[in-house]
Amino acid sequence: MKYTHSPEWTTKTMELIRQLEFRHIPEDRVTCFKSIGSKSRRVIARIHTMPKIIQLGINQPPFYAIELVSEKFDRQSQEEQIKTIIHELLHIPHSFNGGFRQHRPYVNKRTVDHHYQKLTQQTRILPGWQGLIKNPFS
Numbered sequence: 835m836k837y838t839h840s841p842e843w844t845t846k847t848m849e850l851i852r853q854l855e856f857r858h859i860p861e862d863r864v865t866c867f868k869s870i871g872s873k874s875r876r877v878i879a880r881i882h883t884m885p886k887i888i889q890l891g892i893n894q895p896p897f898y899a900i901e902l903v904s905e906k907f908d909r910q911s912q913e914e915q916i917k918t919i920i921h922e923l924l925h926i927p928h929s930f931n932g933g934f935r936q937h938r939p940y941v942n943k944r945t946v947d948h949h950y951q952k953l954t955q956q957t958r959i960l961p962g963w964q965g966l967i968k969n970p971f972s
Contacts, residue, residue, distance in 0.1 A: 835871040843868070843902060847919055853956065854920070854949055858928045859898075866900045866919075868907075878906040881922045883932050896932035913950070920949050 843866035851859050880901045889896060900922045907915060924941040925934045 835869055837867045837869050837901070840866045840868045840902065843900075843919070847900065847923070850916070850919055850923065850953075853953055854923070856923060856926075858930050859923065859926055860895075860930070863896060863930075864898045864900065864923075864926075866902060868904045869901050870904050872903045872905060874903065877903055878910065879903060879918050879922050881925045881934070883934070886932050889932055896930055898926055916953070917946050917950050921946050924949075 844864075847864060847866055848861045850856075851861055851864070880903070882899045882901060883896055884894075900919065902918075907918060910918065921941060924945060927933050
């Protein structure tokens with residue numbers, strides 16, 4: 835499997851963090867990668883973090899990397915891509931301690947759809963998002 839840093843999706847993820855007001859997520863502690871060659875049949879994206887012992891060993895706060903499985907993610911509509919990123923961000927706990935939220939009860943379709951609707955109800959369109967997401971900061 836090959837990983838490539840994705841500045842485009844990292845930037846879009848930072849915009850989503852701001853627009854969704856996920857204040858518990860420091861923007862400089864999340865990045866996105868595209869992966870090519872995954873054997874997984876169902877996975878569209880994954881979120882990764884360093885184990886706690888490594889964080890302590892290198893004296894660094896938690897850091898999260900979102901892996902976008904190119905074979906699946908690139909075939910999604912723009913709306914579904916955005917929902918996929920929202921889904922992965924929802925796995926980051928409010929404590930930002932390097933752990934993960936499980937799917938039940940918080941990370942689910944209903945919660946993702948709620949946050950996506952919040953985005954679509956904002957007032958100004960962001961460049962590069964083809965009008966699907968609006969920018970409250972302009």
